[in-house]
Amino acid sequence: MISVEEAIDIVMSHTLEPGKEKIFLDKAIGRVLKEDILADRDFPPFNRVMMDGIAINSQAWEAGRREYYVESMQTAGSPQQTLSETQNCIEVMTGAMLPQNADVVIRYEDVNITGKVANVSVDAVTSFQNVHLKGTDRRVDDILIHKDQKLSPAEIAILATVGKHAVEVVRQLRIAIVSTGDELVDVNDTPSPYQIRRSNTYALQSALQVNGHESKGFHINDEKEVLGVKLREIVEEYDLVILSGGVSKGKKDYVPEILEKLNVRKLFHGVKQRPGKPFWFGVREDGSSSTTIFALPGNPVSTFMCFYTYTLPWLNRCYGIDNREIEASLSEDFEFNPPLTYFLQVKLNLDKGQLLAIPVIGKGSGDLANLLEADAFLQLPSGRSVFKAGESFPVISYRQKI
Template sequence: MVTVEEAKRRILNYTVALNIEIRSVSDALGYVLAEDILAGFSLPSFRQSSMDGYAILHTDITESKTKLTIAGESKAGKAEKLFLKPGTAIRIFTGAPVPEGATAVIMQEHTSIENGSVTINEYPVHENKNLRNIGQQIREGDVALPAGSFVTAGTVGFLTGLNIQDISVYRKPKIGILVTGDELVKTGETLSHGQVFESNSSMLVAALKLEGINDVEVYYSEDDLQATIQSLQVLSERNDVVIATGGVSVGDYDYVGKALETIGAETIFYKIRQKPGKPLLFARNENTNFYALPGNPASSLVCYYEYVLPALRLMSGRKECFLPAYQLPISHAYSFNGERDEFLKAFVSGGKVTSLEGQESFALRSFAVANALIYLPVSQQTVQAGDLVEVHLLPF
């Protein structure tokens, strides 16, 4: 049995980023850049106004209520290049080219218009006021975004504005899920005494989709050694990661560990000193990493968030792979006995965290409303209301 910290360390030691692929910027949301992206031109590529107002020469404004003659108009998209003469102003709109000779833009709210002239109700006026200068955002040839950057909606907009259409990113892993258990029945089928509806596969597929991982296939296996071996063999040949749920404990019909050994997977560790989720097994062969999660749904999801998800993020090129962790005051006292660290389903609100009712390993109702996990090591078995505890925020 290994500690929580040791389990995470071993998993990451055996996890590397996958190969690089080319994707269109519009289809790269949630991926990680594999190479630096250089700006092919400056942004802005011409001087722009950041306001609706009037382009002026700032030195023309020698006192409050200076009056200037309106000499033209510049609007966004207008190709004609305008020139500003001293003593005049040019009407200008947000994003429009700033006329040659203009050194500032006065927002229209600070002006008044009469008989073809504009009165500037502002003094003094500083050079470059309300101007976007060439290269203010990025200059031609500079690194627009470095390798390792996570592609967000803002990234897509920024790169599109640089006329970049395709980028190099790390591939996301292909995932195979194996569900074991003769007591499990698929949703929509008839439930007999002693059976339960299988929920782990849909839960894990949903969690993977939230991470932007959509290349997922699900197999089901009866509690039989040969069937489990065959399923794991097929899944390992087609996927980067195989996640098994159930069949990993010490029962007479728990065959996942034996099956993994049969197909040549090396067990890196089995069992973690934690509750819930003790019987987690991590194994690997030349091409595939295997995570055998407990069959109890809450245990399975805790192990996914704490161990599988960080590895999947690392495989996808992300550097910050663990759930965001914070120290927050707990809303009420809590204590536990034993020699295993505990993860509690919890809810963060108003700067504090509350552990939820229903901490049993089979209970998903509390997970359905949780937005965090409280991590309590054995060294912190008793906490009082207001004590700081480690909180891991769940992805949404």
């Protein structure tokens, strides 16, 4: 058995390069950019009026003029006008081009317009006040968004602005979720007294969906031959296969044996952690293509923890997304003695800028319902047994808290 740190190292050094694809902007949210996005023009692209009001020439103001004849109106979205006489003014609207020969905008609140004459009631003006000068935010050809950026609404706005109606992003990996176990029936079925409904495929598929990944779900019973045939098909078709169940010491835990027969190279089996000790990880290389296999223990809390601790960070790394490493402070003293990394279920509470982790002890890795009470796993390192209130530890959250 290896340590959690070793397991993470091995997983993270076996990522895939998914390649790229071009998609339309309205499908791009949450995807990862594979091209640098340049400014197609200056930002703003012209001297842009920032207030509704009048535009004047500051030389006229300095010469003492406070009353201006209104020559015309410059609205947003119309070609630039010219102030023909510097002692006149032009009414200007927010978003319009600043008229030629004008260099000051005075907002309506400081102007009194009667008929065609504007009287200004401020004591001072400064050159280019209320004008957003061309190119002050960004210059044409500046890199606005670097490739590998995950696209949030702010980036989508920029892509629209520079005219990127289609954009190159990381290709979606083909992902299969496979549960095994004879005791599992489908959500539509009525279980016999010795059966339960399967939940892991639903949990994992929805967890992937929240993170922008599509996947296909499968279930295979613990029959060696069927498992071999079906897993071969799946392993050959998908980039990533996440299995749950069949990796422990049970007489029907065929998964490791079958994967090795399918030429999946085992990278580890067993991690010094609770829950999730029997976690198996391997890679199948077949010429130019490769398939990565996370064979997770089948107990729901183990499956859940391993997915968020290993599989999701692996996916992020493949897509070039930074894994957020966050910590939370333990709210109370906690003791855990076995020489294992303990993933303590906790509720997260963000109060006055402080992230607190409150232990929510369940009844072990089979206690699915305890996931409802908690928000995250607090990763308590092995090699010590007492963890004090106020100490910070890495936290793996499965609910969005900020």
